[in-house]
Amino acid sequence: MAIGTTLKQPLNTSRQTQRHKPMQTEHLFPNATDLDRAANILLAGGLVAFATETVYGLGGDARNDHAVARIFAAKGRPRFNPLIVHVANLDQARRYGAFDARAMAVAAAFWPGPLTLVVPLRPDSGLSPLVTAELPSVAIRVPAHPVAQALLTAFGGPLAAPSANRSGRISPTRAAHVFDGLSGKIEAVLEGGTCSVGVESTILGLLGAPELLRPGGIDLETLEAMLGPLQTGGSAIKPSAPGQLASHYAPNASVTLNVTVNTAGAVHLGFGPDAPNCRSSLNLSPGADLIEAAANLFHLLREADLLAGPDGAITVAPIPENGLGRAINDRLRRAAAPRYL
Ligand code: AMP
Ligand code: MG
Numbered sequence: 001m002a003i004g005t006t007l008k009q010p011l012n013t014s015r016q017t018q019r020h021k022p023m024q025t026e027h028l029f030p031n032a033t034d035l036d037r038a039a040n041i042l043l044a045g046g047l048v049a050f051a052t053e054t055v056y057g058l059g060g061d062a063r064n065d066h067a068v069a070r071i072f073a074a075k076g077r078p079r080f081n082p083l084i085v086h087v088a089n090l091d092q093a094r095r096y097g098a099f100d101a102r103a104m105a106v107a108a109a110f111w112p113g114p115l116t117l118v119v120p121l122r123p124d125s126g127l128s129p130l131v132t133a134e135l136p137s138v139a140i141r142v143p144a145h146p147v148a149q150a151l152l153t154a155f156g157g158p159l160a161a162p163s164a165n166r167s168g169r170i171s172p173t174r175a176a177h178v179f180d181g182l183s184g185k186i187e188a189v190l191e192g193g194t195c196s197v198g199v200e201s202t203i204l205g206l207l208g209a210p211e212l213l214r215p216g217g218i219d220l221e222t223l224e225a226m227l228g229p230l231q232t233g234g235s236a237i238k239p240s241a242p243g244q245l246a247s248h249y250a251p252n253a254s255v256t257l258n259v260t261v262n263t264a265g266a267v268h269l270g271f272g273p274d275a276p277n278c279r280s281s282l283n284l285s286p287g288a289d290l291i292e293a294a295a296n297l298f299h300l301l302r303e304a305d306l307l308a309g310p311d312g313a314i315t316v317a318p319i320p321e322n323g324l325g326r327a328i329n330d331r332l333r334r335a336a337a338p339r340y341l
Contacts, residue, residue, distance in 0.1 A: 051192020
């Protein structure tokens with residue numbers, strides 16, 4: 001898309017969205033004008049659901065904390081689990097993940113297609129920490145669907161894209177399914193007909209011995225023909241079990257939640273306006289906006305940890321347990337949990 005292209009309509013990604021006012025979700029079609037529109041929405045931090053060969057994905061700029069926070073909000077996900085990054089080709093994938101000879105061979109054999117590879121995250125990836133849930137790995141896929149390819153090419157960057165359904169609901173395989181669940185919560189749906197595979201991508205872990213992390217569009221036998229027997233049943237890197245992530249997530253400082261009065265020596269992470277007897281050192285969202293707080297969460301926890309210093313203490317203001325507040329509190333509770341290192 002040309003630099004400096006102007007938007008035909010103002011984007012609805014401002015405070016209005018953050019207050020959860022419904023927006024008009026546009027139905028876009030894969031022609032040049034609409035693809036340009038979709039790319040513009042994404043570049044401005046908006047969300048576009050799009051067809052892939054597996055299921056419709058809910059896409060947002062994987063480098064933009066606010067866009068990624070909005071994905072979690074639109075889906076109503078109660079937890080910040082890591083998201084798959086979609087790119088147009090292997091060259092782009094290599095900007096975000098470290099591909100050794102084995103990963104290169106698997107990518108060459110199965111991309112574009114319904115296979116996601118989990119590889120080490122490049123330190124210079126520039127991806128939002130919300131996308132990887134602060135793991136040192138990244139899940140990447142090059143989808144084959146021509147509409148997904150056209151969108152990724154028009155956008156030119158990485159799209160975080162979980163399935164475009166409300167959390168806990170069935171994955172969408174038609175644009176109408178996406179409208180059913182997400183109408184009024186996202187900027188646009190890019191039409192791509194009915195998804196041919198209809199189940200999610202297979203996820204292959206390539207951090208150690210090859211491991212099947214999720215069965216999906218490419219079957220086990222096909223992968224094993226190339227890689228030999230795959231490990232299954234979960235490993236230390238599998239991020240779906242929260243407990244396994246606890247030590248990776250934990251700051252060095254102690255963390256105390258729901259604090260409304262300053263404690264001497266502690267770095268206070270605020271939410272909303274400060275109370276007279278509780279000044280915050282850092283604030284997740286001075287305007288008490290949960291999407292902004294989610295976008296800031298991982299960065300500010302790290303900053304608070306640095307400010308607190310060795311053996312320091314972090315206190316955190318109460319966060320409402322609704323909307324994205326549930327995912328924020330889930331993450332904070334794990335930061336505050338006892339350490340067993
Ligand atoms: P989805 O909900 O379809 O986007 O699938 C996300 C799943 O991909 C997660 O639940 C993990 O199993 C896997 N995954 C995503 N990102 C990572 C990562 N950085 N490291 C390891 N596994 C990941
Ligand atoms: Mg899903």
